[in-house]
Amino acid sequence: MRRWRPTRAWILRTALALFGVLVPAALFVWHAGQYGSWEIDDAGITFAYARSVANGLGPVLQPGQPPVEGFSDPAWLALLVVGHWLGLFDHGTWFGVPDYVAYPKTLATLLVTGTLVAFHAAASAVSRRPALVTLLGGCILAAIPSFVIWCVSGLENSLLVFAVVTAAAVMVRAQARGALNTWLPAVLCGLLAALAALTRPEGLIYAGAYPLAVLLVGRGRILPTIGALVASLVAFAVPSGAYLLWRITTFGELLPTTAVAKSQGLPTAESFAKVTQLVGYAGWLGVLVGVVLVGVALAGPARNGLVVLLVPLALALAAFGILVPDWMEQYRFAAPVWALGALVVALSAVEVVGGLRWRGRIVVGVMGAVAIVLSATGWDGAMREFRAKPTAPMCLIVVNSAHEFNAYLQALGRTSGTLFAPELGGTALVGTSIVTDGGGLAEPVMARFWRAKDTAGIRDYILEQVRPTFLKAHGEFRPFMGFDGDPRFQADYVEIAPTPNNGANWVRRDALTDPGALDRLRAAAAVALAADAAQRATPLASCGDTLTPGATGS
Secondary structure, three states, X not given: OOOOOOOHHHHHHHHHHHHHHHHHHHHHHHHHHOOOOOOEHHHHHHHXXXXXXXXXXXXXXXXXOOOOOOOOOHHHHHHHHHHHHOOOOOOOEEOOEEHHHHHHHHHHHHHHHHHHHHHHHHHHHHOOOHHHHHHHHHHHHHHOHHHHHHHOOOOOHHHHXXXXXXXXXXXXXXXXXXXXXXXXXXXXXXXXXXXXXXXXXXXHHHHHHHHHHHHHHOOOOHHHHHHHHHHHHHHHHHHHXXXXXXXXXXXXXXXXXXXXXXXXXXXXXHHHHOHHHHHHHHOHHHHHHHHHHHHHHOOOOOHHHHXXXXXXXXXXXXXXXXXXXXXXXXXXXXXXXXXHHHHHHHHHHHHXXXXXXXXXXXXXXXXXXXXXHHHHHHHHHHHHHHHHOOOOEHHHHHHHHHHHHHHHHHHOOOOOOEEEEOOOHHHHHHOOOEEEEOOOOOOHHHHHHHHOOOHHHHHXXXXXXXXXXXXXXXXXXXXXXXXXXXXXXXXXXXXEEEEOOOEEEEEEHHHOOOOOHHHHHHHHHHHHHHHHHHHHHOOOOOOOOOOOOOOOOO
């Protein structure tokens, strides 16, 4: 047998493909580095559940708490659990970097790189210049702060994007071979849609991508097409249904507690109006140029491939419009929109420009360059703004909720207590007080009150049933809860100390068992306030090599 030897053409194609993938990946890594060790506090919720599952305690937020589905990203949770079992997560440091920072961000980088590989796979089925498409689309994607911020936030965005874009690539390649309505792409797309649904609740919508693509551009006989559609739905339904069955048997609920608390309802016209916010963020001129390029490309040989890619992009836009607006900045739910949009625009641009003469190329190039400069200027401002004031850093919550209230317990000579607080992630990871989640994400009773917007019910529940040792409130949460004006609260609690953002911490009067207890608490609060100020001064910094329960930071 003759040994296979790479030809020069193969080596060149491979080198170009690597270049097209690795340059945007490097840009992503550089951009991600601009946000330091920052991770959103909500990521700490999944981190806490991962620790419990990995240690054999089951899906509980803290040891001693009942099972509650206070997470919405079981597939991402599974990756964190595996990391824990392998000693890569929640154990120590990687070359001096805490692994609670290094492991999620490394996962995100690998998944984004995989997404870029999917870019190339899709482009190679449609374009003669797949490396250029990947390079252009990947660099646009890696420059968008909204995309990069939420991919390295500790949350599941990078996994969702990988699943959705990979499914799109599978469909494009199958369509190019005339095999879209066959069982293999059908099953792969169904499984990837299930992965998306198990990564984010709105991932469910991508189960419709394959059927819609077949309806629009599929060719073949009726019976094989029906068989492929059934295969796709079964491939989606088996893992998704298995998880739903586990949810019902484990938690006794059809929906995760997070979905109940966030009160997701039916979409309205106002919901879809949110999509225009993404246009402003991307840059109006850039979007206009992109839409024109896509429109022209749809009249060319890449039409069917583009139609296939536009299906999941339309679903991503619909998901963004349907979801209840999020309090977090930088459009957390838009990650699939950015990825698919960058791929569609890059593919269209390369195909359109490639078919023009030099004068047309100059005109399109100038317009594109102006649009990119304008968009990049806005993105640079967004990046700088976020660096200066990142959203809810997990380490800030570790310092001013976990460390602080651990110190309060020590001041009282106690080893345990209960805490009602609006932030959950860092508090649950490091705090020894059993936490009642003020936002209802991991507390079913609170979730139902939040769904009904029943603050009076919340006060009754907290003050008469939970009766926490400590209570924390600040910002808009404080007047919304209305504890200050409740006679029961005034009778049962005493303020320890004020905190930033119009906040305060309180302790139950019956927890002060000796005359000097309140003075000790206030002395601990003074130390905690200084630590809080130091963490706020460096909001992109980590908070120690490990997140150890019971730590006080001193």
